[in-house]
Amino acid sequence: WTAPSSQPLPPLSPKHKVQSNNDWGVTYSPSQGDICAFKGSTVEMKCEYRHPPKSGRTSTNVIETFWITGNYPVSLETQEEYEGRVTNSCDETRGKKSCTLRITDVKESDSAVYKFRFITNLSGGGYTAEPGIRLSVTDPHLTVSVQSRYSSSYKTVKCSSSCLLPSHSTYVWYINSREIDHDKSTYSINSNYLDSVSCAVKGHEDFPAPLIYAPVSPSLSADPSADIFEGSSVTLRCSSKANPPANYTWYKKTKTSILQLHSRVSEFLLNNIQSSASGEYYCVAENQLGKRRSTNLNVDVKYPPRLPSVSVNPPGEIVVEGSVNLTCSSDANPAATYAWYKENTASPAADGPMLTIANIRYEDGGNYYCEARNSRGQHNSTLQLIVVSSKSM
Ligand SMILES: *[C@@H]1O[C@H](CO)[C@@H](O)[C@H](O)[C@H]1NC(C)=O
Ligand SMILES: *[C@@H]1O[C@H](CO)[C@@H](O)[C@H](O)[C@H]1NC(C)=O
Ligand SMILES: *[C@@H]1O[C@H](CO)[C@@H](O)[C@H](O)[C@H]1NC(C)=O
Ligand SMILES: *[C@@H]1O[C@H](CO)[C@@H](O)[C@H](O)[C@H]1NC(C)=O
Numbered sequence: 477w478t479a480p481s482s483q484p485l486p487p488l489s490p491k492h493k494v495q496s497n498n499d500w501g502v503t504y505s506p507s508q509g510d511i512c513a514f515k516g517s518t519v520e521m522k523c524e525y526r527h528p529p530k531s532g533r534t535s536t537n538v539i540e541t542f543w544i545t546g547n548y549p550v551s552l553e554t555q556e557e558y559e560g561r562v563t564n565s566c567d568e569t570r571g572k573k574s575c576t577l578r579i580t581d582v583k584e585s586d587s588a589v590y591k592f593r594f595i596t597n598l599s600g601g602g603y604t605a606e607p608g609i610r611l612s613v614t615d616p617h618l619t620v621s622v623q624s625r626y627s628s629s630y631k632t633v634k635c636s637s638s639c640l641l642p643s644h645s646t647y648v649w650y651i652n653s654r655e656i657d658h659d660k661s662t663y664s665i666n667s668n669y670l671d672s673v674s675c676a677v678k679g680h681e682d683f684p685a686p687l688i689y690a691p692v693s694p695s696l697s698a699d700p701s702a703d704i705f706e707g708s709s710v711t712l713r714c715s716s717k718a719n720p721p722a723n724y725t726w727y728k729k730t731k732t733s734i735l736q737l738h739s740r741v742s743e744f745l746l747n748n749i750q751s752s753a754s755g756e757y758y759c760v761a762e763n764q765l766g767k768r769r770s771t772n773l774n775v776d777v778k779y780p781p782r783l784p785s786v787s788v789n790p791p792g793e794i795v796v797e798g799s800v801n802l803t804c805s806s807d808a809n810p811a812a813t814y815a816w817y818k819e820n821t822a823s824p825a826a827d828g829p830m831l832t833i834a835n836i837r838y839e840d841g842g843n844y845y846c847e848a849r850n851s852r853g854q855h856n857s858t859l860q861l862i863v864v865s866s867k868s869m
Contacts, residue, residue: 499528502592502605512612512639513582514677519640521609523592524574531598540595541566543577545588549604552577557585582613614639616677618685622670622764631764632664635675635685648681650674669766690766691718696759696773705852706751706779712744714759714770722761729756729772751777751809780853781808784846793864794841799834804846806855812848819843838863 502525513519542551552558566575591608646659652671672689694716726737756772784806815824816831841863
């Protein structure tokens with residue numbers, strides 16, 4: 477058989493013509509045009525084809541159908557390297573013509589683009605269908621996927637390959653670092669926690685699936701990590717290695733409860749921080765294999781003293797020769813230090829939150845300032861002290 481070489485070869489891509497008159501055409505399957513096969517397996521490529529039924533008054537006859545690689549129109553069946561490994565079987569059902577190429581025991585050198593070619597008895601009636609099917613013969617690219625059913629503790633893991641594996645393939649499983657004697661492509665396990673899972677095809681243990689594993693203990697950090705001031709912004713960052721990548725949940729512990737925060741990502745932004753944001757934060761990293769919690773991160777928002785409140789003890793009027801305690805207190809972080817001043821007096825009347833005036837004299841009356849101070853700032857409260865001669869009735 478030498479027909480192709482004696483036939484003039486039409487342009488390799490008469491596709492544009494095909495689309496305009498729809499007379500010539502080939503549909504490949506797999507239609508995505510790419511197949512991947514594991515060494516030693518059997519692959520099948522199929523195409524459906526059509527051609528103009530008539531040319532003028534004479535009908536068209538298909539003389540030859542075959543498969544080629546590259547641009548050289550020589551049937552695989554005649555090529556030495558494919559000897560005994562390829563068959564092309566053709567079929568016509570309900571007007572649909574199709575051919576299937578079957579290659580057994582595929583080798584890496586079979587990786588190529590395979591195109592179907594057919595020749596009709598029209599003059600120049602040969603047709604090579606673009607774009608063909610790309611076959612990649614590779615090692616098994618395995619992946620493990622996880623399905624949880626019923627409850628989170630019941631998991632099924634599945635070993636699959638983007639390549640066509642020989643149907644008789646058996647598997648090896650590596651669960652939590654131990655090799656498991658189980659030769660099916662799926663494995664079910666009743667456990668809350670899977671540290672790690674991988675699989676391989678028996679005989680090809682050198683090419684295991686990438687390890688999937690539960691999140692390793694997430695680490696939680698704040699950026700900036702220095703003191704956090706009221707009004708500033710801080711990003712909390714949770715990071716955990718996991719495959720598949722983990723999703724994150726954020727929690728804040730208050731004295732009485734645990735609050736789940738509105739973030740699903742590995743970063744949590746505290747914007748324009750208020751003192752109410754202080755507390756213990758932690759994150760939980762979770763993927764299909766399990767979840768793990770970080771340690772707590774203490775967010776301690778520093779802020780200047782609020783307006784101090786002043787209490788007078790005993791309450792009521794300040795009576796001459798009596799005694800009084802003036803106490804200043806202010807919410808502040810870090811805690812405030814206090815001083816009392818009397819108006820127009822340079823030195824403090826008291827260092828500390830309490831000013832005691834014993835044996836009160838009239839001159840002790842006047843304006844007092846209580847000053848609360850910390851590293852963030854200071855705040856004064858004013859108190860007017862009026863000394864009376866005796867308790868009014
Ligand atoms: C092609 O073959 C068919 C069937 O044998 C025949 O009827 C037709 O005349 C042929 N056409 C040409 C162009 O030879
Ligand atoms: C986080 O991942 C787990 C495991 O894949 C899943 O069950 C859960 O629904 C995910 N949560 C969110 C909010 O995506
Ligand atoms: C003022 O404070 C001192 C020290 O705490 C206390 O001993 C005293 O009783 C107080 N005086 C009054 C009037 O509350
Ligand atoms: C508070 O009072 C002290 C003493 O009078 C004064 O030196 C200081 O400036 C005042 N601070 C503020 C914030 O008003």
